Amino acid sequence: MTETRGADAPPSTPSPTAEEARALLRERFGVEPIGTWSAPGRVNLIGEHTDYNDGFVLPFAIQQRTHVALTPRADGVARIRVASTFDDASVEVALDELDVLFPDRRDEVPEWARYPLGVAWALLAASGTNASDVTGIDLAFASNVPVGAGLSSSAAIEGATAVALADAWAVSLDRVALARAGRVAENEAVGAPTGIMDQMAALLGRADAAIFLDCRSLDTEVVDLGFEAAGLELVVIDTGVTHAHSTGGYGERRAACERGAAALGVPALRDVSLGDLDRLATLVDDVTFRRVRHVVTENQRVLDTVRTLRESGPTAIGDLLVASHASMRDDFEISVPELDTAVEAALSAGAVGARMTGGGFGGAAIALVAHDRVDQVRDAATAAFAASGFAAPTIFTVVPSSGAARD
Structure with a gap:
């Protein structure tokens, strides 16, 4: 695969969210912005929990x-201030104190602020830049990426911060290096043991396409999705069940994957084939075996999805999406009743395929749906949630869109 370096530029018309960020900067800090930058959330079409196992993923950036x-900063003070519409309080840190805060004292910073501050810290380290050699900076964030829905609102913050600071500080790093800085921020400054898929999608997204990413080499290929030509919509059913990757469930799954790789004597589960699973079953406990089986079969499903998209188009990938959800539900055990209900309702209403997306323990399901069946899927999911006594889901469509850029 060849490495993708850039991303399509977003539309030039300022969005209401960009204007919110500008207004917040003026309100909190009394200064005028020199510009706004943005990065998208993402939907992972298929390939869940394969990224930190050096595997394959197929995400696409979305319009949110x-x-x-x-x-x-005009006062020459080498400090970074961050503000967000999510929090009434702002956070200010000296640039040369970032090394002190991260990772050992990260709990002294509110979690939302660790994302942009962590990117600043990682960006300076990755570029070999001394904190004393860059100017202080003020940042204000606004977002329409749903939080906790599995659409990677965190990587959207990281991606926007990375491109903005790279421009402001004249840091010469390519898109892959910026994605790596975002992953360092998430892993070490925030404390979430995630892989690099989300950051790569945010930095490298392309309109009307997914990014086929090899998480070991970080090579990428652009894969045309062809949803519109096939008369399909990608519907997101946000369950409203929030999740936090910095807490236990995610880390436990990652530890199980590491145990499985160690039992087979390989660096990562990327190196395990379907044919190795019988031997693994004799070496590890049942829970570890099922965690590994999900990752190994999910890697194969990503490869099969890419091939199927290229050979037969998006209407032929439905069974792969459904199999992915079943694997996450039964083997990786990261689904929840609301996600299962969303998937079952979408399929009963005629969706081509459906699955949960994101890290699990809540968040959203996605359904690939013909244009003329979107309303039926929306109605079926809403009715199924009501019948189960769940809070009503938030349902919307997403469009494969461009990656991080200056607005």
């Missing part, structure tokens, strides 16, 4: 974005 307004 996080915007950041930025201005260099």
Whole structure:
């Protein structure tokens, strides 16, 4: 695969969210922005929990974005201030204190602020830049990426911060290096043991396409999705059940994957084939075996999905999406009743395929649906949630969109 370096530019018309970020910068810090930058959330079409196992994933950027307004500090003070529409309080840190805060004292910073501050810290380290050699900066964030829905609102913050600071500080790093900085921020500054898929999708997204990513080499290929030509919509059913990757469930799954790789004497589950599973069953407990089986079969499903999209188009990938959900429900055990209900309702209403997306323990399901069946899927999911006594889901469509850029 060849490495993708850039991303399509987003529409030039300022969005309401970009204007919110600008207004917040003025309100909190009394300064005018020199510009706004943004990065998208993402939907992972298929390939869940394969990224940190050096496997394959197939995400695409969506039209919902996080915007950041930025201005260099005029007082010459080497400090970074961050504000967000999510929190009434702002956070201010000296640039040379970032090394002290992260990772050992990260709990002294509110979790939302660890994302942009962590990116600043990682960006300076990745570029070999001393904190004393860059100007202080003020940042204000606004977003319309749903939080906790499995659409990677965190990587949208990281991606927007990375491109904004890279421009403001004249840091010469390519898109892959910026994605790596975002992953360092998430892993070490926030404390969430995630892989690099979300950051790569946010930085490298392309309109009307998915990014086929090899998480070991970080090579990428653009894969045309062809949803519109096939008369399909990608519907997101947000269950409203929130999740946090910095807490136990995610880390436990990752530890099980590491145990499985160690039992087979390989660096990562990427190196395990379907034919190795019988031997693994004799080496590990049942829970570890099922965790590994999900990752190994999910890697194969990603490869099969890419091939099927290229050979037969998107109407032929439905069974792969359904099999992915069953594997996450039964082997990886990261689904919840609301997600299962969403998937079952979408399929009963005629969706081509459906699955939960994101890290699990809540968040959203996705359904690939013919244009003329979107209303039926929406009605079926709403009715199924009501019948089960669940709070009503939020249902919307997403469009494969461009990656991080200056607005």
